[in-house]
Amino acid sequence: MNQELKDPAPSFTIDVVVITPHKGHLSVALAADAVPWDVPRNGESLNSTARRLASEVTGLELSWIEQAGAFGDAYDHPSGAPISVGFCAVAPLGTADHPEQSFSWHDIGHLPPLPERQRIMVDSAVEMIRDRMDLSPVAFKLLPTSFTLSELQAMYELLLAKRLHKASFRRALQAAWLVEPTDEWRSEGRGRPAQLYRLSGKRRRKARRAVRFDLL
Amino acid sequence: MNQELKDPAPSFTIDVVVITPHKGHLSVALAADAVPWDVPRNGESLNSTARRLASEVTGLELSWIEQAGAFGDAYDHPSGAPISVGFCAVAPLGTADHPEQSFSWHDIGHLPPLPERQRIMVDSAVEMIRDRMDLSPVAFKLLPTSFTLSELQAMYELLLAKRLHKASFRRALQAAWLVEPTDEWRSEGRGRPAQLYRLSGKRRRKARRAVRFDLL
DNA sequence: TCAATAGTGTCTGTTAGACATTATGGA
DNA sequence: TCCATAATGTCTAACAGACACTATTGA
Numbered sequence: 001m002n003q004e005l006k007d008p009a010p011s012f013t014i015d016v017v018v019i020t021p022h023k024g025h026l027s028v029a030l031a032a033d034a035v036p037w038d039v040p041r042n043g044e045s046l047n048s049t050a051r052r053l054a055s056e057v058t059g060l061e062l063s064w065i066e067q068a069g070a071f072g073d074a075y076d077h078p079s080g081a082p083i084s085v086g087f088c089a090v091a092p093l094g095t096a097d098h099p100e101q102s103f104s105w106h107d108i109g110h111l112p113p114l115p116e117r118q119r120i121m122v123d124s125a126v127e128m129i130r131d132r133m134d135l136s137p138v139a140f141k142l143l144p145t146s147f148t149l150s151e152l153q154a155m156y157e158l159l160l161a162k163r164l165h166k167a168s169f170r171r172a173l174q175a176a177w178l179v180e181p182t183d184e185w186r187s188e189g190r191g192r193p194a195q196l197y198r199l200s201g202k203r204r205r206k207a208r209r210a211v212r213f214d215l216l
Numbered sequence: 217m218n219q220e221l222k223d224p225a226p227s228f229t230i231d232v233v234v235i236t237p238h239k240g241h242l243s244v245a246l247a248a249d250a251v252p253w254d255v256p257r258n259g260e261s262l263n264s265t266a267r268r269l270a271s272e273v274t275g276l277e278l279s280w281i282e283q284a285g286a287f288g289d290a291y292d293h294p295s296g297a298p299i300s301v302g303f304c305a306v307a308p309l310g311t312a313d314h315p316e317q318s319f320s321w322h323d324i325g326h327l328p329p330l331p332e333r334q335r336i337m338v339d340s341a342v343e344m345i346r347d348r349m350d351l352s353p354v355a356f357k358l359l360p361t362s363f364t365l366s367e368l369q370a371m372y373e374l375l376l377a378k379r380l381h382k383a384s385f386r387r388a389l390q391a392a393w394l395v396e397p398t399d400e401w402r403s404e405g406r407g408r409p410a411q412l413y414r415l416s417g418k419r420r421r422k423a424r425r426a427v428r429f430d431l432l
Numbered sequence: 433t434c435a436a437t438a439g440t441g442t443c444t445g446t447t448a449g450a451c452a453t454t455a456t457g458g459a
Numbered sequence: 460t461c462c463a464t465a466a467t468g469t470c471t472a473a474c475a476g477a478c479a480c481t482a483t484t485g486a
Contacts, residue, residue: 011227012286012299045289046299070228070286070301073261083228083262083301085286131351134428150465156427164427167467168448175447176429191464192456210475211372211380212350213392366438383440384475391474407437408483426448 009080010039014046015118016053016087017068017125020105021142021158022096027105028122029057029096034078035118036103050087058091059100064141065089066132068124076116084117088125090141133159137178140199146182148194149173225296226255230265231334232303233284233341234273236321237358237374238312243321244338245273245312250294251334252319266303274307275316280357281305282348284340292332300333304341306357349375353394356415362398364410365389 015037018029029036036057040049046067054062065087072083096105106112108126111119133139139155140147153169173179180200187193231253234245245252252273256265262283270278281303288299312321322328324342327335349355355371356363369385389395396416403409 012288046286047289067285069283070262070299072228072301073263083286083299085288085299134430135347148465160427165449166465167450169427170466171447172427172429178429187457188464190458190462192458192466194465211376211385211388213388213394214350364438381476382438383477386439387474403484404437406435406485408439410438 009082011081012070013037013039013077013079013081013084014049014053014087015071015084015121016050016057016065016089017122018054018057018062018089018091019108019125019129019142020058020091020095021093021155022105022107024158026108026126026158027096028108028111028125029099029103030106030112030114031057031103033112034115035121037077037079037084037118039079039081046085050085050089054087054089054091057100057103058095059098060091060095062089062091062141064136064138066128068121068128071117071121071124074116074120077118078115084121086121086124088128090129090138092142092144094144130159137199146184146196146198148186148188148196149179150194152179152197225298227297228286229253229255229293229295229297229300230262230269230303231287231300231337232266232269232273232281232305233338234270234278234305234307235324235341235345235358236274236307236311237309237371238321238323240374242324242342242374243312244324244327244341245315245319246322246328246330247273247319249328250331251337253293253295253300253334255295255297262301266301266305270303270305270307273316273319274311275314276307276311278305278307278357280352280354282344284337284344287333287337287340290332290336293334294331300337302337302340304344306345306354308358308360310360346375353415362400362412362414364402364404365395365413366410368395368413 015035017035019026036053038049038053040046050065054065068086068088070083071086077084099105108122111122114122129138139152139159142155143151149170153164153166156169157164178200179197182196182198184196185193186196231251233251235242252269254265254269256262266281270281284302284304286299287302293300315321324338327338330338345354355368355375358371359367365386369380369382372385373380394416395413398412398414400412401409402412
């Protein structure tokens, strides 16, 4: 990364908001009270720059990372660049338990003061996850590869910030052929042990949605 | 606009894909076989630059214009800039009937060769409209302020590229309190005249959507 | 009159959500 | 044993889609 301003201001930067669940909330990785950012190296694309940054932050190859857009109206940015391309990446549960050198994780509800442009980016990244979770398996990428259905539901509830109906949640999941059971079970304190599931690679039911008018 | 390269390559450009319905298809405005683009003037924000460009293209103040993201991996762009911020704007039916000086409208199914970066932008803009139409009144912005329900349905069918059920469409529309009738009627050739409606400014029903798993 | 389009009423299969019940472990 | 959690079955209201029907105009 290039967080020390040794060069003149670049023409644009790539900023990556890496989000992971931690202690029942969403957390974002920061370095020196700023969202990790860099500029593309020779011939590097926007996406591959973002992927490289994300793997530096987490030590993992993240499987969900998407562009959130260009941000330039707020000029406060560590680089001095006129615009920054913001990316949103998600890391699975547990990533925040072992922070990489020079990064730390912060609850999105209690962020330190950030450069204005990056504060807007973090908000956009969270909103982007919420908007896309019914079209993209982003909620699954925030969990380990195997998980209980209760954990999956809790993740949906965390992202959507509302309670869901257990039976309906599982029925919809089953109808979509989205998960498949493993032969493992997990006992978590009291209560009946839960079966572990994983995201199924099989064909999905074709989405037979009616037109909705859920406008604001 | 700044389509003649008199200055050195800017650090980024604003490109605006203006889309309007025309003869039963979607059309996009081009100038000299390129999507209109410019750079922000002194102190101009990304959004206001895009709005200015869009009004130069259509002669109107467009009410739906959103950023589609930053595009930089395809280096072919008239400006020579390393990245461009793409916007998608929609203009109401009829806009393409009276083209402004130096702009022309092209069916998105039969576009002339465009700079690679801009071809990707046009695809993204169309996809963006499709993705957002159930959360944003974008379909209404592609119609005049008053319209028949059949016209509205035809617009939804054009954008979604599939046929819709008439009775269901109207029921959902009514349940959402989305439109209100005017006292005007329109007779279009043969058949019973249709009542004109407009987008209602009233409170919407709160969207009581279940969780969907419409993943690919 | 026929043709064409607007608009509505009814039926049926599907589904979301409420509720209840069974299953299975730990304390 | 009691309690907590997993998992599932049943009922009901709401709704999408199919179909048929009426309404109203121009040719």
